[in-house]
Amino acid sequence: MAVMPMNWKIHHVKSVDSTQHLLREKAVSGADEGTVVYADKQTGGRGRQGRQWDSPTGNLYCSLLLKPECSLQEAGLYAFIVAVALANTIEDIIDTDGIQPKLKWPNDVLIEKRKCAGILLETETNSKNIVTHLFIGFGVNILPQEEGDRIGLSDYAEGVLRETVLNNFLKNLEYFINIYRKNGFLEIASAWRSYAFGLGERGRARTVSGEYHGVFKDLDDDGALLLLLDNGDIKRITAGDVYFEK
Numbered sequence: 319m320a321v322m323p324m325n326w327k328i329h330h331v332k333s334v335d336s337t338q339h340l341l342r343e344k345a346v347s348g349a350d351e352g353t354v355v356y357a358d359k360q361t362g363g364r365g366r367q368g369r370q371w372d373s374p375t376g377n378l379y380c381s382l383l384l385k386p387e388c389s390l391q392e393a394g395l396y397a398f399i400v401a402v403a404l405a406n407t408i409e410d411i412i413d414t415d416g417i418q419p420k421l422k423w424p425n426d427v428l429i430e431k432r433k434c435a436g437i438l439l440e441t442e443t444n445s446k447n448i449v450t451h452l453f454i455g456f457g458v459n460i461l462p463q464e465e466g467d468r469i470g471l472s473d474y475a476e477g478v479l480r481e482t483v484l485n486n487f488l489k490n491l492e493y494f495i496n497i498y499r500k501n502g503f504l505e506i507a508s509a510w511r512s513y514a515f516g517l518g519e520r521g522r523a524r525t526v527s528g529e530y531h532g533v534f535k536d537l538d539d540d541g542a543l544l545l546l547l548d549n550g551d552i553k554r555i556t557a558g559d560v561y562f563e564k
C-alpha cells in the first residue's frame with residue numbers, strides 16, 4: 319500500500335453524546351480520511367463491549383476517520399497501531415524515570431497498572447465486506463484520579479494540554495501507519511511487545527466462548543493473544559478481556 323502523508327483535519331466541539339457518533343455523521347456527509355473530532359466532554363461516551371466511558375470535562379475524547387479499503391481482519395490491526403502510537407505519546411509526556419506506559423491486550427494503556435487510555439474501533443463495510451470507513455475512537459485520562467482503577471496524565475506531569483496530547487499522537491500515528499503500510503504488521507507487533515503488560519505471566523482470558531487460564535506467551539502476527547494453557551495447548555484469543563494474577 320502506498321505511503322501517503324495524512325492530512326488531518328481537526329474539529330473541536332464543546333459537548334457531544336459521543337465523538338464516534340459525530341464522526342459517523344460527518345462520514346455520511348462525505349468527510350475525508352483524516353477527519354478528526356474531539357470534544358470537551360461526552361454525554362454518552364462508549365467503551366469496548368458496550369461499556370460506558372465516563373467523559374467529564376478535562377480529559378481527551380477523540381475520534382478519527384480512516385478509509386483503509388481492507389478486510390475486517392486487517393482493520394483490527396489498526397487497534398495495535400493506535401495503541402503503540404498512544405503509548406509512545408504518553409511515554410514522552412509523563413517522562414518519569416522508571417515508569418513506562420504499558421499496553422494490556424488488546425489495547426488498554428496502563429500506567430502503574432491503572433488505566434490511562436482506551437481505544438474503540440468501529441467499522442463500516444461495503445457489500446463485499448471491505449472496510450470503507452474505520453472510526454478510531456480513543457479517550458485519554460488527563461485529570462488526576464485520586465483512587466480507583468484509572469489514572470490521569472496529570473498524576474505524572476504538570477500542565478498537560480489536550481491539544482498537545484492530540485497533536486503529538488497524530489504525528490506518532492502517522493509514523494506508525496506508514497511503518498505498517500511499508501513493512502507490514504511485524505514491526506508494529508514488536509513495538510507493541512515492548513510495551514506489553516503481563517507478557518510471560520499467568521492470567522485468564524474471558525471470551526464469548528468461555529474463560530481460559532494460562533500464561534500469556536506472545537502476540538501473534540495477526541494481533542491474537544497466545545495463551546499457553548495448563549494442558550500444554552496454545553489458545554489463540556482474538557476477542558475478549560484479559561486479567562493477570564499479579
Ligand code: BTN
Pocket residue numbers: 335336337338360362363364365366367369371378379380381426435436437438455456457
Ligand atoms: C475502552 O477502553 O473501552 C475504549 C474507550 C474509548 C473511549 C473513546 S472517548 C472518544 C470516543 N468516543 C466514544 O464514545 N468512545 C471513544
